[in-house]
Amino acid sequence: MDRPDWIAVDWGTSRLRAWAMSADGRPVAQAESEQGMGGLAPDAFEPALLALVGPWLDPDRVTPVVACGMVGARQGWIEAAYRAVPCPPLGPPLTRAPARDPRIAVSIVPGLSQARPSADVMRGEETQVAGVLAAAPDWDGVVCLPGTHSKWAEVSAGEVVSFRSFMTGEMFAWLSTGSVLRHGMAGTGWDERAFDSGVSDGMSRPEWLTARLFTLRAEGLLAGLPPDAARARLSGLLIGTELAAARAWWLGRDVVIVGEGTLAGLYARALRAQGIAARQVAAEDAVLAGLTRARALAAGA
Amino acid sequence: MDRPDWIAVDWGTSRLRAWAMSADGRPVAQAESEQGMGGLAPDAFEPALLALVGPWLDPDRVTPVVACGMVGARQGWIEAAYRAVPCPPLGPPLTRAPARDPRIAVSIVPGLSQARPSADVMRGEETQVAGVLAAAPDWDGVVCLPGTHSKWAEVSAGEVVSFRSFMTGEMFAWLSTGSVLRHGMAGTGWDERAFDSGVSDGMSRPEWLTARLFTLRAEGLLAGLPPDAARARLSGLLIGTELAAARAWWLGRDVVIVGEGTLAGLYARALRAQGIAARQVAAEDAVLAGLTRARALAAGA
Numbered sequence: 001m002d003r004p005d006w007i008a009v010d011w012g013t014s015r016l017r018a019w020a021m022s023a024d025g026r027p028v029a030q031a032e033s034e035q036g037m038g039g040l041a042p043d044a045f046e047p048a049l050l051a052l053v054g055p056w057l058d059p060d061r062v063t064p065v066v067a068c069g070m071v072g073a074r075q076g077w078i079e080a081a082y083r084a085v086p087c088p089p090l091g092p093p094l095t096r097a098p099a100r101d102p103r104i105a106v107s108i109v110p111g112l113s114q115a116r117p118s119a120d121v122m123r124g125e126e127t128q129v130a131g132v133l134a135a136a137p138d139w140d141g142v143v144c145l146p147g148t149h150s151k152w153a154e155v156s157a158g159e160v161v162s163f164r165s166f167m168t169g170e171m172f173a174w175l176s177t178g179s180v181l182r183h184g185m186a187g188t189g190w191d192e193r194a195f196d197s198g199v200s201d202g203m204s205r206p207e208w209l210t211a212r213l214f215t216l217r218a219e220g221l222l223a224g225l226p227p228d229a230a231r232a233r234l235s236g237l238l239i240g241t242e243l244a245a246a247r248a249w250w251l252g253r254d255v256v257i258v259g260e261g262t263l264a265g266l267y268a269r270a271l272r273a274q275g276i277a278a279r280q281v282a283a284e285d286a287v288l289a290g291l292t293r294a295r296a297l298a299a300g301a
Numbered sequence: 302m303d304r305p306d307w308i309a310v311d312w313g314t315s316r317l318r319a320w321a322m323s324a325d326g327r328p329v330a331q332a333e334s335e336q337g338m339g340g341l342a343p344d345a346f347e348p349a350l351l352a353l354v355g356p357w358l359d360p361d362r363v364t365p366v367v368a369c370g371m372v373g374a375r376q377g378w379i380e381a382a383y384r385a386v387p388c389p390p391l392g393p394p395l396t397r398a399p400a401r402d403p404r405i406a407v408s409i410v411p412g413l414s415q416a417r418p419s420a421d422v423m424r425g426e427e428t429q430v431a432g433v434l435a436a437a438p439d440w441d442g443v444v445c446l447p448g449t450h451s452k453w454a455e456v457s458a459g460e461v462v463s464f465r466s467f468m469t470g471e472m473f474a475w476l477s478t479g480s481v482l483r484h485g486m487a488g489t490g491w492d493e494r495a496f497d498s499g500v501s502d503g504m505s506r507p508e509w510l511t512a513r514l515f516t517l518r519a520e521g522l523l524a525g526l527p528p529d530a531a532r533a534r535l536s537g538l539l540i541g542t543e544l545a546a547a548r549a550w551w552l553g554r555d556v557v558i559v560g561e562g563t564l565a566g567l568y569a570r571a572l573r574a575q576g577i578a579a580r581q582v583a584a585e586d587a588v589l590a591g592l593t594r595a596r597a598l599a600a601g602a
Contacts, residue, residue, distance in 0.1 A: 074522075082523070118512070119519035149481070149515055165515040167480070174475055179468070180450070206508035207546040210539070211419070214450055214466040218420035221375075222383070238511070245508040 011071035045077035069124035082113035131289030141254035184220030189228030198236020206244040312372035346378035369410040370425035383414035390431040432590030442555035485521030490529030499537020507545040
């Protein structure tokens with residue numbers, strides 16, 4: 001393989017992904033590991049990165065590395081201070097990480113913060129939003145970013161105007177595997193109708209969420225609710241409750257969902273039931289387009 | 302000590318409590334252990350009980366033991382089939398547990414189930430409700446039972462008419478110690494004003510719960526929200542959201558809260574802010590009064 005022009009890195013809490021990028025902006029190789037930020041002490045980041053991208057490096061040249069995500073958190077490699085919205089999703093300065101290996105120069109993309117109307121933060125999603133905008137610089141609308149902490153970001157005139165995070169993904173993971181509900185959720189099956197009814201219930205009188213959760217357990221005990229239906233209804237309840245709160249973000253708006261996997265598909269399905277035809281953008285495409293923009297910033301272009 | 306007339310047992314998921322009861326209905330000794338139902342195989346229940354109450358037993362007489370709680374669950378000592386509401390909180394038959402030791406005869410109180418309007422179950426709380434009614438047989442009102450899965454039970458004409466459970470307590474435990482929010486909640490302090498503002502927020506637009514949870518994290522990162530305030534506001538948000546959903550249970554109703562500890566006090570405080578002067582009944586008094594009623598049933602009285 002040719003040596004990459006630069007290396008794009010998406011470094012989240014639980015996973016590290018890297019792409020070798022050609023000079024014309026294409027990923028020519030990809031690698032990933034479980035060396036997420038969550039398990040690394042500050043001095044373990046450089047070794048974790050080199051273990052993954054070492055084979056791509058040119059011994060006679062400095063290869064730029066541009067990274068986004070939790071790698072820039074206070075507990076990460078080095079803190080990349082938040083930029084406050086409203087602002088473009090990416091902007092200078094990027095933060096230089098203290099790498100000792102002379103073959104790499106690592107820049108970290110800062111996350112975004114919001115003080116009002118509610119305190120909020122993101123790290124990594126700003127790069128995906130930038131990727132969405134890279135393909136359509138004049139686009140105004142709302143970007144929905146499903147995940148552990150799902151986010152809705154309002155974009156206008158090239159800026160993130162405001163955003164809001166929900167603990168939906170982290171709650172689903174705990175409720176389905178760690179809470180009392182886990183007893184009725186073995187296996188991996190899925191009942192689409194149960195998901196749809198969960199969304200519908202969640203959107204209607206969302207204040208009942210914590211009671212409806214217990215109902216799943218009771219239906220398992222009393223009526224033999226199948227695990228596939230219980231798990232899907234749980235997901236629907238959480239996403240439906242999120243949609244109820246986020247109604248102003250999507251009602252009558254142009255919505256882009258970042259992601260093409262199962263979770264993003266569920267958000268698309270739930271919005272479709274509300275008459276919203278959200279466009280889905282692949283997360284990898286969005287993050288690479290965003291990191292490519294950040295690479296231009298890092299190079300001072 | 303005199304040998305007890307009978308033994309009252311409250312056997313929950315994480316704890317086992319027993320009282321030696323005199324013939325005139327007073328507790329004359331008390332013992333407890335961490336041998337909750339959650340950690341015991343079916344054949345481990347009798348040894349766990351004997352380890353606790355063995356010293357109270359008369360070798361020449363069978364001592365009746367009456368137990369309520371998760372001990373009667375499917376994964377407990379022996380399943381005590383639910384009784385369906387509407388029904389009195391206690392009623393025959395009690396379930397006989399298979400004890401081999403000739404010195405004890407163990408009866409287990411069945412829990413209550415509800416099929417409509419929403420599936421629900423309780424084990425243990427029915428005994429506390431019976432205890433509340435023992436002191437006031439003609440009382441009509443609503444019993445609020447804070448706990449891991451808090452419950453609201455409507456009582457009329459000596460029967461539990463309906464009830465509803467919320468996952469509030471289990472969610473608080475996980476959110477404050479297991480979720481991303483744990484980072485901002487170290488220590489054990491408490492900020493009453495933050496609790497009150499959490500209740501107020503939770504009651505107003507409760508659909509925002511999962512977003513407001515993340516706001517606690519963001520305020521910790523951006524504004525240095527103190528752990529005492531973060532933990533108290535989390536509690537207030539969850540209880541306020543529960544009160545918003547349960548409004549029909551308490552608005553204009555005569556409410557009794559079972560419990561006198563910290564958690565019950567928080568429910569009382571939150572209701573007081575809504576103009577509801579709930580009466581608090583000590584949980585131990587309620588469960589002992591209820592088990593005394595169950596003892597009469599077990600004896601065929």
